[in-house]
């Protein structure tokens with residue numbers, strides 16, 4: 001290549017600032033093919049040159065590479081295809097703000113890789129053999145469309161071919177396409193993330209997988225769209241990557257100023273901090289203090305641990321909300337997505353091909369190549385994934401979720417794509433029961449269509465029942481109406497110039513639904529705690545957790561007693577206690593943290609793991625649906641119906657006789673009716689008329 005305008009300057013710059021790196025490159029070339037230049041070094045060396053790079057990258061980058069390739073090395077090697085990658089470029093532009101003025105400029109964009117195609121060779125210089133005269137014509141391939149020569153370049157021949165492409169004399173580069181999407185934390189609640197396609201070549205290809213958070217520096221280009229009728233006048237944007245920076249630290253994007261840090265420390269010293277945090281989660285939703293406390297613990301999270309045997313123990317706390325419709329489950333999920341420093345919302349029944357986990361797809365991005373696309377749990381890596389309507393999840397997602405929740409990875413092996421993506425996120429699920437309403441005599445797992453093994457991976461499960469209760473209903477009604485009232489006043493004040501509502505009126509009305517801690521500061525508080533606080537559990541706290549756990553296990557010791565809890569719950573206890581300490585920004589998890597934890601676990605277990613008949617804890621209720629005493633009772637009822645039926649023609653057993661015999665077995669009328677209803681539902685019992693039943 002001819003010497004560019006800046007070659008000499010770059011030679012001087014590289015020798016002065018990057019001599020070590022160049023020597024290293026000389027040794028490793030061609031396995032390593034790039035040196036990485038920090039933009040601020042170039043700025044320090046020559047401001048004008050740095051500005052030129054931003055304005056005219058298509059001239060400056062080749063010049064920099066030219067300079068690098070021409071530098072004399074102390075060893076016998078030529079760096080013919082070496083690259084210069086520039087990082088930390090100051091021109092960072094949000095994907096949604098890219099405009100035509102940015103075209104052909106050197107810019108940086110930030111986001112998350114949503115899709116990545118397979119790596120495939122791309123021809124950049126094609127050699128054509130003229131079949132008439134055997135002359136070879138080279139044509140550089142710069143566009144997406146393959147460019148063939150019209151005429152033979154030989155002066156003697158000059159015919160229009162035919163030509164044959166010579167693969168061994170053409171030049172190929174590895175190439176890959178990525179799609180980068182705006183990171184969830186940079187989106188204002190609820191806006192759809194936008195994305196940008198990225199072309200990566202040569203030594204940059206093949207290193208990025210979906211879910212990775214990146215800053216990509218490169219030249220913004222456009223490609224003309226082609227319609228069926230021909231070329232369109234609008235162009236699509238593509239960033240041609242020069243370098244990729246990976247961001248792997250948690251919440252680095254949230255900048256906390258010294259004043260904000262002071263405010264956070266101040267908040268943490270308030271003895272009422274737990275209350276304040278609970279009151280800052282979904283304040284427009286009335287009640288549910290225990291659930292909001294659990295959600296607070298989920299936000300702050302336990303400490304993830306790397307053990308010497310290479311295993312990683314998750315710190316993330318998974319929470320599941322099950323219950324009747326219309327009781328603000330979805331609302332709570334949406335609020336959590338806004339509050340979590342990194343929140344992603346998804347629905348179990350979403351139609352997107354990647355679903356919740358990941359998928360290999362063939363789409364436009366890859367021009368027919370296979371593309372790996374990340375789903376919600378990958379996009380929520382190091383954050384919270386809120387998944388609504390989990391009962392409507394696809395079966396592929398269900399099976400992938402086992403791995404995602406425990407190992408926090410998602411493996412894909414399809415169509416030649418084999419990848420393991422990271423999904424280190426806390427899952428907040430919501431599920432509606434199959435028959436619309438929750439049936440406390442049937443297992444949760446069955447009602448929400450979720451395998452018991454998957455359910456047992458949640459640290460906390462809450463069942464929300466919509467039972468009418470006059471005082472509570474009144475309070476909820478008042479709360480909802482006052483929220484609306486405050487909203488009405490505020491809207492009127494904004495839109496009607498003649499409105500008599502004052503800002504004071506609005507403020508005082510809003511108070512009921514105002515979060516105690518401003519969401520912006522809360523998000524930073526959480527990020528600060530997760531980044532800086534790593535509690536260790538005190539001996540007393542240990543003992544308390546062990547006592548609690550052993551107490552629950554003990555209930556399962558008798559011959560006929562159910563097995564109450566498993567070791568999974570013990571791990572949940574540890575995570576919750578650590579998180580509780582983090583809320584105070586304390587590096588010690590104390591007995592108080594342990595007590596708070598056991599209280600919450602107790603209130604969760606009470607809802608899901610209690611045999612409705614005996615009041616004893618029983619994990620079978622959760623997993624198989626019927627507790628031991630229930631199974632026993634159903635057996636007794638069956639026997640009664642069988643004996644009563646055998647006394648009558650056609651096995652038709654009169655209900656009053658059944659109720660009388662059930663009474664003798666300590667099953668009261670109401671319960672007997674429920675059991676009969678349940679047996680009918682599963683098809684074990686027929687009811688030929690109002691007064692009789694018959695076993696099937």
Ligand code: ADP
Nearest residue numbers: 284285286324325326327328329330331476480
């Ligand atoms: P679900 O997902 O449980 O079916 P939604 O989240 O869609 O329910 O809630 C239905 C509506 O009822 C929402 O507008 C919600 O604000 C309101 N709502 C239900 N319970 C409460 C409550 N306790 N406090 C305030 N609003 C509530």
Ligand code: MG
Nearest residue numbers: 329330331388
């Ligand atoms: Mg809902």
